[in-house]
Amino acid sequence: MTAVEPKCNTGVAALYIVAAAMGTMEQVVNRTDRLPGIGVLYGFPGYGKTMAASKLVNMYNAIHVEAKSFWTRKNILETILHGMGIRAEVTISKMFDQVCKELSDTGRPLIMDEMDHIVEKGAVELIRDIHDKADAPILLIGEERLPGKLAKWERVHSRIMVWTPAPAASVDDARELARYYASGITIEDDLLAAITAKAHGSVRRISVNLDRAKTEAITRGITSIGLKEWGKTELYTGEAPAPRKEPK
Structure with missing residues (x-):
């Protein structure tokens, strides 16, 4: 061989x-x-x-x-x-x-x-x-x-x-992924930590949130985004949405 x-x-x-x-x-x-x-x-x-x-x-x-x-x-x-x-x-x-x-x-x-x-x-x-x-x-x-x-x-x-x-994704992984999914934008450490915590180890969920953070930064015309800039917007968790109430 x-x-x-x-x-x-x-x-x-x-x-x-x-x-x-x-x-x-x-x-x-x-x-x-x-x-x-x-x-x-x-x-x-x-x-x-x-x-x-x-x-x-x-x-x-x-x-x-x-x-x-x-x-x-x-x-x-x-x-x-x-x-x-x-x-x-x-x-x-x-x-x-x-x-x-x-x-x-x-x-x-x-x-x-x-x-x-x-x-x-x-x-x-x-x-x-x-x-x-x-x-x-x-x-x-x-x-x-x-x-x-x-x-x-x-x-x-x-x-x-x-x-x-397979190891759960870490903040270090999120920082590495940000080089690709949020290229040109600085994702601050506090937002990286929040994204990692919400991902529960999933590289896929981290990647989705990094892409969303990049889009938000570009939309607002900023080159750096942290929790302050992200605000109260919910991070993607992969969970299915709760059923809506039928309108009367």
């Missing part, structure tokens, strides 16, 4: 979730021979897991597959091959051989995102088969309950080398 060297990364590489994902990938890519090569990154929705996966694609030349709820084993293999730039054979067994050969020959890691869908479809053994035949590093990404779901599949569970909980 060919070793894969991480490339220099840019963008939101300083986020804690990216560091956690990279640390997990490093362990499975650089593991000692004959050790299991599956890592699991799990956490709540909005924590930035898929965003981190996109960074790993660039850093490790990884194949990133986002599973869908309706997928069959054939869909999984076809999509992996598409990500490899390989035309899929007709049968599942031949597609499986294609996937394993490419992973074995190149040493490229495979990232299976939205892994909960694959587990719920009972197709998780396919991922184990790929791991075993290709001896490939594989990163599984899913929701907070993914470890418990995988525990029911002992032959998969026993091949997992590292379990990594």
Whole structure:
């Protein structure tokens, strides 16, 4: 298997979730021979897991597959091959051989995102088969309950080398995200802290509020915005609005 060297990364590489994902990938890519090569990154929705996966694609030349709820084993293999730039054979067994050969020959890691869908479809053994035949590093990404779901599949569970909980986004993460979602505008520390507190760990919610803060600053013609300027406007929390009363 060919070793894969991480490339220099840019963008939101300083986020804690990216560091956690990279640390997990490093362990499975650089593991000692004959050790299991599956890592699991799990956490709540909005924590930035898929965003981190996109960074790993660039850093490790990884194949990133986002599973869908309706997928069959054939869909999984076809999509992996598409990500490899390989035309899929007709049968599942031949597609499986294609996937394993490419992973074995190149040493490229495979990232299976939205892994909960694959587990719920009972197709998780396919991922184990790929791991075993290709001896490939594989990163599984899913929701907070993914470890418990995988525990029911002992032959998969026993091949997992590292379990990594996705960290909740911090004020430092919010400050880093502001460079992109509020570029050209200074978001003061008090507003960053309030945005982070309301986000409850979600990178997605922080990003939405930073974009709103930038829009507010531009609308008012100011280059810096804090809690004083933000005023009493509610921050986005992701919560559904309460039902309105029917007019009489």
